[in-house]
Amino acid sequence: MFDDLRDLYQEVILDHGRRPRHARRLEVFDATAKGDNPMCGDRVQVWVHRDADGRIAETGFEARGCAISVASADLMAEVVNGRSDEDVKALAEKFRDLARTGTTDAQTDAQDEALERLRPLAGVHEFPSRVKCATLPWHALLAALQGRSEASSE
């Protein structure tokens, strides 16, 4: 009945939406921020722990939201590990393109394993009302890295 929705709900999304690996509040953390989607009531909080070099050592989150938003937060927590703030910011921008348009600059992307990991979320671009589900955790993460407590809404 829903076969044509497998583009949106790929197995990796269903899996991470159901059993997120990073859905936990960090006991020790350097930054945290919340993201709210006032239109639907979805909410996410992200915690970040940095290593001695200031790179991300661990990311945890608590999300109240749909399969897309939970899977997106979980995959995000996975791929930002070991990255600098600059790196995360660049990746967030590419991911936003991916979510909005279904594609990104191919030349750079081919080299970016992280983006490949996030590519299953590209299906949201066909669902304008769902794009924000996928991008909300990233807004929260960027806010945390910038020392803000709340993600600014788009």
Added chain:
Amino acid sequence: MNVTTRPSVSDAAVLDVARIRAEFPILGQTVRGKPLVYLDSAASAQKPRAVIDAMVGAMETQYANVHRGLHWMSERTTDAYEAARAAVARLINAADAAEVVFVRNSTEAINLVAHSFGRGVLRPGQAVVVSEMEHHSNFVPWQMLRDAHGIELRVAPITEAGELDMAALERLLGDGRVGLVAITHMSNVLGTYTPAERIARLAHAHGARVLFDGSQAVVHRRIDVHAIGADFYAFTGHKLYGPTGIGVLWGRRELLEAMPPFLGGGDMISSVSIERSTWAGVPHKFEAGTPAILEAIGLGAAVGFVEDIGYEAIAAHEASLTDHALARLAAIEGVQVIGRAQDRGGVISFTLDRAHPHDIATLLDRQGIAVRAGHHCAEPLMHRLGVSSTARASFGIYTTHAEIDALATALARVREFFA
């Protein structure tokens, strides 16, 4: 609009759904290759041919501004605009058409009362009571009044079943400081009807006035503002099969007369000089500027359409749909219906154990089934229920039992999809 000369099915109190559906052009549409199953009427209802034709007809044959032209077109348009007011007055059994104020929607109606009655009649130190299950439109205006005018805002709780806690309401009224009770007549989330007559009696016994947000209720039941004992009654046109941009505030004449205007401008004055202005009488005092003329005419047509069908037939059809839907949903594993009020109508919120409401809505949409998912502009209620959002199916006069079956079948598949 003469309702007695048209064929009516209300005598039999049986609704010929196929005939009614034929009146709604949009219901023949397909969505994503599937026939449209529109279960979002509580958000906004679809429009019958009578409404579409009335609005197009007015634009094509008799349109001008109202209340100011000395020419044929303006006089005819004014007649049509005021006939719509009279139709609304008849629908809700208002004593006088002058008690019907046209506004944009329920939100504006409630803001009008919060502004003009709240600041013009209520005194700082008095209180307003709302309930936990209000739409934001009957919450936020009172918070604004509280902050601007020193009015206390009290919130009457609901019971576990999702009904208004009448004992708690009575306690909130106990100190005699409440000036207004503002409560929904039917919850847009739980489908709960509130006992309007009892609420009004209770409020009046404690010296308070009462406003009902009838946005949902007026769609499903005959409203008699006098039988209820209401002081104000608000509803919007677009949920009642009429157009957007037109709503109604009914108020008792003496209350409306005692209230200062809401917005200032043209059409609401008696005279204007550089020093001061005097106000027009009710209802025009509250209708500043060129009103939503075509939309009012459309609402008048919608009222005629609903009266032709008859509330008896509408209520019977929707009760049958609601019973059917509750039974079908209860049979699906993992589905939880939110709220189990004794007196409830065709607005059903639910959750599914394996899928978030947004995911449910996206999957159902693929089957051409339109439901709402989210907090339904009732965040305090969501908080009370301990959920962040729900999916909601809501019914109209054109909804069929087969559409509810389609919803139930698809929901069971949604659960399998997220297994």
